[in-house]
Amino acid sequence: MQYESQTMVKEKSTANAAIDYRAIVRDMAPLVASEAREAEAKGDLTKPVVDIFLESELVWFMAPRELGGGASSIRTCIEVLEDLARSDGSTGWSLMATSIHTLYASGWAGDEAIDAMFGGGRRAIVAGMPGPIGKATKLADGRFRGSGRFGFASGSGYADWFLAGMTLSENGEVVRDEQGAPATVTFYLKRDQIEYVPNWDVLGLRATASNDFVVDDVTVSPDFATNVRTYTPLRGPASYRMGGLAFGAAGHCAVVLGMMKRALEEIAIIAAGKARLGYNGPIGSHPMFQKDFAVQEAAYTSLRSRVIEIFEELEREAEAGNPPTPAQFARMYQFVSWVHEVGPEVVRNCHAWAGSAGIREPSVIARCLRDASTARMHSVADPIKMVNAAPHLIEQYADQARDRG
Structure with a gap:
């Protein structure tokens, strides 16, 4: 719709x-x-x-x-x-x-x-893809011209503005940032400046309208093409200085935590009244289920506590005027990846105990499984985040050991 x-x-x-x-x-x-x-x-x-x-x-x-x-x-x-x-x-x-x-x-x-x-x-409602999928050129008059096809514009059904991330070129050469990486800009475009492509047909997160959109040779003034990957916002509370990517990472964690919680709630209800061959009474009263439930619940509560702790630390630092350090950023993405690895496993475990209640529609716990499995595929959760975080974590532990003598 x-x-x-x-x-x-x-x-x-x-x-x-x-x-x-x-x-x-x-x-x-x-x-x-x-x-x-x-x-x-x-x-x-x-x-x-x-x-x-x-x-x-x-x-x-x-x-x-x-x-x-x-x-x-x-x-x-x-x-x-x-x-x-x-x-x-x-x-x-x-x-x-x-x-x-x-x-x-x-x-x-x-x-x-x-x-x-x-x-x-x-007050605009914004969807889109800030990842630098498109290509933009800085023109001689200071404006920007860009094109690209973008996917995963979640919430796009009710949005009226779109973000479109672009890698930047000038005079035929790729522009580099201070670290030598390709520079990026994000276009802010009204809905009538993009071609909307309703093609979201997937396993889970089906109702997110994460459709494609196309930007075809659109020119914008500099105020409509800025870099959102900085720690220097132009307005907003001091917490914005931890960077927009931190808010995005926190949001992804939060959604998976919500799926975990719902799966635990659903299986607690299902198991209380579910009989199965080989069990004396409902499976909810059997020690195998109870031990398994306690393990999955511990995974949820410990992840939730640590996620909040990590992001509140980033927020406090931002409010004190300090952008995230590379080590803090590594820790953040370590846990974003871990939430998306553990979360779907918790949901899968709950679903496995549901038996036929997990396959007969309508089934909330089946929807949790589809949604959590799809969330796991997002690039924010890619295992490479663990690889990138590891050197910072190893250095931290080595420093602690040296400090102890």
Whole structure:
């Protein structure tokens, strides 16, 4: 389903600081659950769910207060997205994508772009692909021209602006950043500047509308093409100085944590009343199940605690004016990868105990399995993150050993 002209026109206010976003998500849980199956069939969220996103201002809960957003803390970001993904993985993933991409745009876009997206009381809803998939050229007059086909624009069904990441060339040569890597810019484009390609037909996260879009030789002014991969946002709270990528990483962790929690809840209910040959009474009372459940629950709670700890440390450092160190960034991605490795295994284990309840539709625990397995495929969770983190971790432990003498 595609929604037209979703940009909200409302008076900007700093009252958003008082909004209890977790309460909103808890209150909408029954609706999200009741709409989940229809949303999967359509490949997009249903209108009643999107309407609550807009009316409750959830879409902007991470945006700066000066632009009408909630400027929520990183802990609130994690808890809200976890709670919503617990109700339905696709719904949590969609809000994760649009709220964090809206954060990117609102924090890093130039003033002219901000006026187009947020001026006159408007508040943009942003989807897209900030990864540098496209190619852009810096023109002699300072503008940028770019093209590319982009995938995985989650939440794009109700978005009216799109991010499009580009590698940058000038005078026929690839531009390099200070580290010698190809420089990148992110275009901010209105929906009518892109070609929307509804092609999302997948195993899990079916209702996220993670469709493709095409940018065909579009020229934008410098304020509509900035680098979101920096620790120097142009506006927003001090926490933005930990970088937009940190918020994205936190959001991905939160959604998987929500799936883990829901799978544990579902199997606790199923096992309490499920008989199986070879067991005396319900499987929920058997020591094999109980031990297994305790192990999976320990994985969930320990991961959750450590994820919050890591991101709150990054937030405190950012608020003190310190961007993430390479070691902190390595630790962050180590745990992003680990959450996506352990999380689907916890869900799979819960699903295995469900028996026929995990294969007869409608089955919430089956949907958890599909969604968690699909989340595991995201590039943010690639095992190469562990490889990249290892030198920093080894150095840390070696330093500790040397300090002890």
